[in-house]
Amino acid sequence: QHISDKKRITVYDPSAGWGGRVLAAMATHNNRSIHYVGTDPNSAHWIDELEMTKYEYVADYFNSNINGANSNTCELFTVGSEVIHKEPRFKKYKGKLDFVFTSPPYFAAEGYSDEETQSLHKFPTYDEWRDGFLYQTLKTAADWLAHDRYLCLNIADVIMNNRIVPLQRD
Numbered sequence: 001q002h003i004s005d006k007k008r009i010t011v012y013d014p015s016a017g018w019g020g021r022v023l024a025a026m027a028t029h030n031n032r033s034i035h036y037v038g039t040d041p042n043s044a045h046w047i048d049e050l051e052m053t054k055y056e057y058v059a060d061y062f063n064s065n066i067n068g069a070n071s072n073t074c075e076l077f078t079v080g081s082e083v084i085h086k087e088p089r090f091k092k093y094k095g096k097l098d099f100v101f102t103s104p105p106y107f108a109a110e111g112y113s114d115e116e117t118q119s120l121h122k123f124p125t126y127d128e129w130r131d132g133f134l135y136q137t138l139k140t141a142a143d144w145l146a147h148d149r150y151l152c153l154n155i156a157d158v159i160m161n162n163r164i165v166p167l168q169r170d
Contacts, residue, residue: 008034010035012144013037016045033073037075037076038055039076040078041118053078059074093144099151107130119133155168
């Protein structure tokens with residue numbers, strides 16, 4: 001309600017995952033448009049012949065074939081959320097994000113690919129992952145939020161090797 005006068009809401013998803021949140025953003029209907037911004041370093045989500053990510057393809061398909069007149073848009077970055085703050089194209093969003101909503105990888109409990117750019121490979125121990133990936137991802141998200149906006153994080157502790165990995169607390 002406190003931003004009801006805004007015509008366009010910018011949503012950032014630091015861990016685009018399998019595309020459910022971009023599809024939800026495209027399907028949202030109200031008196032404002034949604035601009036979804038996502039990050040995913042997984043090169044398997046890039047379509048060479050179309051020169052776009054699978055997320056953008058799904059969003060374009062949905063808007064063209066399902067919604068027709070929908071004005072929701074998206075922009076995807078093919079780098080990790082722990083380094084997105086260095087991307088020149090991303091800098092335009094600093095202080096302009098209205099909502100951050102994500103479900104980051106649960107350290108090594110979820111493996112999305114074997115690429116070195118994936119957080120669990122880039123940061124192989126939990127402490128390295130927490131400090132190098134999770135902390136930097138959340139710091140960027142908080143730093144890029146507009147004043148008086150929200151960050152919602154879906155995360156839970158996991159058990160690995162009979163040990164609780166304290167994702168919620170950390």
